[in-house]
Amino acid sequence: MSVISNAGRDGQADQVNYDESQAGANRLPDPLAFLDSRQVRTAAEWRQRRREILVLFEKYVYGMTPRQPVEMQVERWELAEGALHGLARREQVRLSFSGNRHTGRMELLVYLPAKTAHAHGPAPLFLGLNFKGNQATHADPAIRLTQAWMPEQEGVIDHRATEAMRGVEASRWPVERILERGFGLATAYYGDLDPDFDDGFQNGVQPIFYQPGQGRPRKNEWGAIGAWAWGLSRALDYLETDPEVDARRVAVLGHSRLGKAALWAGAQDERFALVISNDSGCGGAALSRRNFGESVASINRRFPHWFCENFKQYGGHEQALPVDQHMLLALIAPRALYVASAAEDLWADPRGEYLAAWHASPVYRLLGLEGLASQEMPGLEQPVMKHIGYHIRRGAHDVTGFDWERFMDFFELRILD
């Protein structure tokens, strides 16, 4: 079945393929072959090849993240013991960045399990960006309403969040369960780092890094996904200074476009112990060459600001891409990686997400770790948890309690044991 959908701003529409017989990714670049065709045989050679792959993703997909350190001020303006009826310690922290006469800021909400006789050390933690502001993740009235610009939607007036936005995304953030299972959670609004629309990169963190005379990122420099990923690393910089957090056991996770950002953050920043993609689809965990669901052409048309300019030339020419997304997943090795799909989320191509994890597996194997054992997808809601984990659950594009319970199972199994 081929359907026409998703017109971009220019009114053009894309052919979207949902026919498995028309899909396929037979010729994928080999993560274990150098650009000069030499084969990678040792863990030390993988380090070199890893560098090569990272540079390819920088150059052709997400764009380069600036390397220069930024001035970061930390203001922890709230620390409340006994939050959420005694379950949690809540911290609210503002990270401010400056440079080039531009400033940026990111507001982190952190819940840590209250200390008990059993749980007293620094907490392992999940870190992820949210779509609607910290106040949307839980109805807790003490969460500060985001001050950031927001797109018009229910609960937003004049581009500002109102009280009506408290807890509106709570089903995606089961905070009490996370705390009960002994984990902390840190989250921030993704629009703090770069509001999600194509404004020519004036209003996010990008201008902080412009060279004299530069007005927008170059063709091989970061877009919005790069900025969101960068913010996740800055959040980790802060978490490393928090004695109540076990910063060596932080999982970075994200849903959908924020899953793309989590994967890119995890690929670049090896401090993340575990990387979790939820329904991240095209430009995330799904293979671009599959030609199923969202395509490179359609994602670039609808979201011209997400990737670097160079990525646009590959719309309809995925075979020419020097990488595919299995190589992004391979960059997580030897750390733990979990990919989650939803059966009805065909736009994100669940099979393409599974196959990317499968094709990343040889890298894990080379490093002495078990990747996925079969090219066949597991059944619905039958998670596999080797060093790469995967599940496909019933239902639509979303983050559910089922997803979270599996992320926590995997975290316990691979990181805490």
Ligand code: GTR
């Ligand atoms: C869709 C986009 C996907 C995914 C999703 C989301 O419109 O096509 O790639 O990122 O948005 O983030 O919810």
